Amino acid sequence: MVDRRTAEELIRVSRETWDRIDLFVELLLKWQKTINLVAPSSLPHIWVRHVADSLQLLNHAGGGVRWVDLGSGGGFPGVVIAIALAGTADAHVDLIESDSRKCAFMREAIRATDAPARVHCGRIESVLSSWTCPADIVSSRALAPLPRLLDYAFPLLKKGACGLFLKGQDVEAELTEASKSWNIQATLKPSLTEPRARIVVVERLDQRF
Ligand SMILES: C[S@@+](CC[C@H](N)C(=O)[O-])C[C@H]1O[C@@H](n2cnc3c(N)ncnc32)[C@H](O)[C@@H]1O
Numbered sequence: 130m131v132d133r134r135t136a137e138e139l140i141r142v143s144r145e146t147w148d149r150i151d152l153f154v155e156l157l158l159k160w161q162k163t164i165n166l167v168a169p170s171s172l173p174h175i176w177v178r179h180v181a182d183s184l185q186l187l188n189h190a191g192g193g194v195r196w197v198d199l200g201s202g203g204g205f206p207g208v209v210i211a212i213a214l215a216g217t218a219d220a221h222v223d224l225i226e227s228d229s230r231k232c233a234f235m236r237e238a239i240r241a242t243d244a245p246a247r248v249h250c251g252r253i254e255s256v257l258s259s260w261t262c263p264a265d266i267v268s269s270r271a272l273a274p275l276p277r278l279l280d281y282a283f284p285l286l287k288k289g290a291c292g293l294f295l296k297g298q299d300v301e302a303e304l305t306e307a308s309k310s311w312n313i314q315a316t317l318k319p320s321l322t323e324p325r326a327r328i329v330v331v332e333r334l335d336q337r338f
Pocket residue numbers: 167199200201202203204205206225226227228231251252253254269270271272
């Protein structure tokens with residue numbers, strides 16, 4: 130349980146939130162036997178590598194409670210964020226994922242933890258093409274290189290959502306590439322869980338013509 134203790138030292142959330150995350154992790158480990166929800170090699174480090182990695186986004190959300198998480202997979206960061214926001218007025222997380230087995234897992238996790246979230250099983254491009262709900266935050270982890278990620282998130286960013294994207298060490302090159310198509314107002318924040326990783330906070334995005 131060193132990994133779990135390290136996560137608790139990195140991130141401050143309530144005892145009740147940790148209890149609900151315990152339920153989520155228990156369920157994930159059960160489903161992981163039949164579906165690849167996270168890389169098997171990362172399981173011994175699940176608390177820091179996945180749970181704390183997700184929760185750290187709350188530090189950059191400016192109190193935003195209406196989230197849309199893209200390519201949520203096994204629930205990172207979206208389901209973990211929803212669990213942490215449970216009980217907060219107006220909090221809601223929309224999770225968009227195209228793999229129906231991962232969607233089934235997330236629906237079960239939301240039910241078991243009573244998290245304020247909803248799963249949209251489909252392609253991001255298609256789900257967001259008719260999206261009308263306001264969003265404070267659009268998040269994602271390990272979905273696509275930044276240029277494609279910005280294409281996906283643009284329908285929400287252009288309406289004023291803030292982008293919170295967990296990225297690896299290649300983020301500077303990805304930002305340079307994305308700048309060819311976009312005017313990006315963004316800042317890079319250090320990750321609490323991985324020294325080489327960064328959180329890209331996109332405050333504003335406009336298309337270059
Ligand atoms: C590498 S996984 C990352 C999952 C999770 N965000 C995480 O960090 O553990 C990428 C996920 O995005 C989903 N995905 C990829 N392209 C997508 C698209 N266009 N629309 C919806 N989901 C997509 C995949 O099915 C997969 O579950």
